[in-house]
Structures are given as C-alpha cells and as structure tokens.
Amino acid sequence: MLKLFKLFNNKRLFILLITLVMFIVVMGFSLGTRKSLSWPENFVRDTTGFVQGIFYKPAGYVAGFFEDIANLHKLAEENEQLKIVVAQYTREKAQYNFIQSENERLMKDLKFTESQKEKYNYDYRIAHVESINTEPNNSTLVIDIGSKDGVRPNMAVISTEGLVGVISQVSNFTSTVKLMTMMNANDPNSQSAIAATAIGKENATFGMIESYDPKTNKLTMNKIPPGDPIQPKDQIVSSGIGGLYPRGLTIGTVDSVKVGEFGLTSSAVITPAADFQDWKELIVVYTQERAE
Numbered sequence: 001m002l003k004l005f006k007l008f009n010n011k012r013l014f015i016l017l018i019t020l021v022m023f024i025v026v027m028g029f030s031l032g033t034r035k036s037l038s039w040p041e042n043f044v045r046d047t048t049g050f051v052q053g054i055f056y057k058p059a060g061y062v063a064g065f066f067e068d069i070a071n072l073h074k075l076a077e078e079n080e081q082l083k084i085v086v087a088q089y090t091r092e093k094a095q096y097n098f099i100q101s102e103n104e105r106l107m108k109d110l111k112f113t114e115s116q117k118e119k120y121n122y123d124y125r126i127a128h129v130e131s132i133n134t135e136p137n138n139s140t141l142v143i144d145i146g147s148k149d150g151v152r153p154n155m156a157v158i159s160t161e162g163l164v165g166v167i168s169q170v171s172n173f174t175s176t177v178k179l180m181t182m183m184n185a186n187d188p189n190s191q192s193a194i195a196a197t198a199i200g201k202e203n204a205t206f207g208m209i210e211s212y213d214p215k216t217n218k219l220t221m222n223k224i225p226p227g228d229p230i231q232p233k234d235q236i237v238s239s240g241i242g243g244l245y246p247r248g249l250t251i252g253t254v255d256s257v258k259v260g261e262f263g264l265t266s267s268a269v270i271t272p273a274a275d276f277q278d279w280k281e282l283i284v285v286y287t288q289e290r291a292e
Contacts, residue, residue, distance in 0.1 A: 105160075105281060112160045112283075122246055123286035125149060129279045130174065139179040143282060146173045154244055156285040162250035162273025163238065164282060165191065175284075181276055183212045183219070195241035196221055196251055198234040205230045206239065207268065209251060219252060219270040228266060230257055236270055246287050 109126055127143035145151055147170050155167040157177045169176040182191040194209040207224040224230055234254040240247025252270040259266045 102280070108160055109281060109283060125151075125284045125286060126281050127175075127284055128281055132279070139181045140168065141177050141179065141279070141282075143175050143177060143284070144173070145284065146171050146175050148172050150286065151175045151284055155287075156238075156245050156249060158249055158283050158285060159274050159279060160283075161275065162252060163194070163245070164274050164276070164279075166244070167284070177282070179276060180209075180219070180272065180274070181212045181214065183210060192244055194245050194251065195239045196236050197239040198230055198236055198254070201229055201234065202239070204228065205234070206241075207266075209236075209270065212272075217272070218255065219272055221254075221268040221270050222265065224257070224266040224268060226264065226266070230254060230266070230268055232256055236268075246285055249285070 106126065125145060127145045130142045130144050132141040133139065143157075151167060151170050153167050153170055157164045157167060163180060165177045165179040165182070167175050168178040178191055180191060180194075183193070184191075196207055196209050198205040205224075205228050207221040207228070207230070209219050210222050211220045212218070213220070221236065232254050236251045236254060238245040238247055238249040238251060250273045252272045255269040255271055257266055257268045
C-alpha cells in the first residue's frame with residue numbers, strides 16, 4: 001500500500017515536471033524570433049480578426065453616417081457664413097464705389113477751388129444738394145449748409161463747370177439757391193443781372209447777363225458797348241462790378257454776337273458752362289464781405 005502511494009506521488013511529480021518543461025519550451029518558442037506563427041496562433045488571430053470584422057464594419061458604417069451628418073451640418077454653417085461674407089462684400093463694394101465716386105468728385109471740386117483761390121483769393125465751402133425744384137417760375141435747390149456755416153443771402157453758388165446761381169434764403173442748417181435759369185430781363189422779381197466780361201479782354205469787354213431762354217438753354221448778354229471786341233468762343237466770366245457776384249466766376253462761352261437795332265449796343269448769346277442738372281455737390285463762394 002505504501003509502495004502504491006509512493007508510486008502515485010512519483011507519477012504526479014513526473015506529470016508536473018513534464019508539464020513544466022513543456023510550458024517552458026512553449027514560452028521559449030513563442031518569445032523567440034520566428035518568421036511565421038504557429039497554427040494555434042494563426043487560428044486564434046484569424047478567429048479574432050473575423051469576429052472583429054463582423055462587429056467593426058457595421059459600427060464603422062454607423063460612425064461614418066453620423067460623421068457625415070456632422071460634416072454636412074458644418075458645411076451648411078460654412079455655407080451660411082460664406083453667404084453673409086458675400087453679401088457684406090457686395091454691400092461694401094457698392095459702398096466703396098459710391099465713396100470712390102464721391103471722392104473723385106470732391107477731388108475735382110478741390111482742384112477747381114484751389115485754382116480759383118490762387119487767382120482771386122476767395123473761400124469756398126462744398127455743400128451737398130438735398131433737393132431740386134424745377135418749376136419754370138421757381139427754379140431753386142436746397143443745399144445742406146446754412147447760417148451755422150457762415151452762409152449769407154446773395155452769396156454766389158458754383159459747380160465745377162461754372163456759375164449756378166445765388167443764395168436767396170438761409171436757415172440754420174440749409175440754404176436755398178436761386179438758379180441762373182430764373183433770369184428774366186422783363187421780370188423785376190427774377191434773378192439779378194450779372195456784370196460780365198471776357199477772359200483776356202477784361203479791360204475791353206463788358207456786358208450784363210440778363211436773361212435765360214429755357215427753350216434754347218442759352219443766356220443773353222446785353223448792353224455790350226459799341227466797338228467791344230467780344231466775339232464767338234470767348235470765355236465769359238463775372239466781372240465783379242456791382243459786388244453781388246465775385247469776379248472771375250465762369251459763366252459760359254459766346255455762341256454769337258448781334259448788333260442792336262440802333263447800333264448803340266450789342267448782345268451776345270451765351271452757352272452756360274453749368275448744365276443745371278444731376279448735381280450732387282455745389283460750392284458756395286465766401287467773399288470776405290459776405291462771410292462776415
């Protein structure tokens with residue numbers, strides 16, 4: 001009995017020893033450098049990969065679906081932002097074009113007034129046109145500067161092309177300009193006559209711009225003395241006589257000259273330099289006497 005027990009214990013010890021040796025051999029084999037896997041390892045790996053593939057692909061599809069939705073939402077937001085940017089660009093481009101156009105006009109105005117200043121030493125103030133009245137018997141317009149800016153009645157108003165009219169009424173912040181087209185020699189309430197001369201003939205030429213013909217859009221210069229050298233294409237400017245209109249303001253160009261019925265005076269037809277339409281800015285002429 002004792003021998004049997006010892007034999008049994010020896011078998012158990014032997015099996016344990018064999019198992020331990022196999023375990024060490026397998027571990028050494030697994031940890032060693034090999035070019036290929038054993039079939040159990042291949043089996044385990046293939047099985048694991050197959051099972052992972054079964055669960056991973058559907059999960060990937062679902063995750064991709066939600067990712068696509070998130071991307072679409074992001075693209076929609078970016079699209080909205082781009083629309084806003086485009087709208088802002090369009091508005092700012094229009095604004096830029098408007099400002100650029102206005103700047104070009106103002107630069108042109110500035111150049112014009114600076115050339116006038118060099119010759120006649122007047123002060124000038126640019127005003128924006130707020131409204132225009134084109135009624136035949138009341139051709140006026142309203143500008144956006146008034147008594148707060150030093151504007152006074154009877155100040156001359158010009159455009160970059162030439163004389164436009166004269167200030168007739170003034171409020172604190174606006175002024176009314178009576179246009180030169182209101183001139184009528186037979187109407188005592190019309191625009192005042194303008195003493196005029198020709199450039200280069202200031203000491204030899206004189207006349208009075210007294211009327212405007214709306215049918216021909218021409219001015220008439222009367223009371224030209226005999227022997228006056230005025231002739232077609234002469235540039236007519238204000239002479240400054242009488243004090244209402246400063247000298248040197250451009251009025252227009254002579255079209256033709258006609259001797260009066262009795263030969264005592266002549267008259268001339270003048271094409272106005274100003275076109276009397278589509279004004280955005282005008283210039284108020286500040287003479288020292290008028291601006292005080």
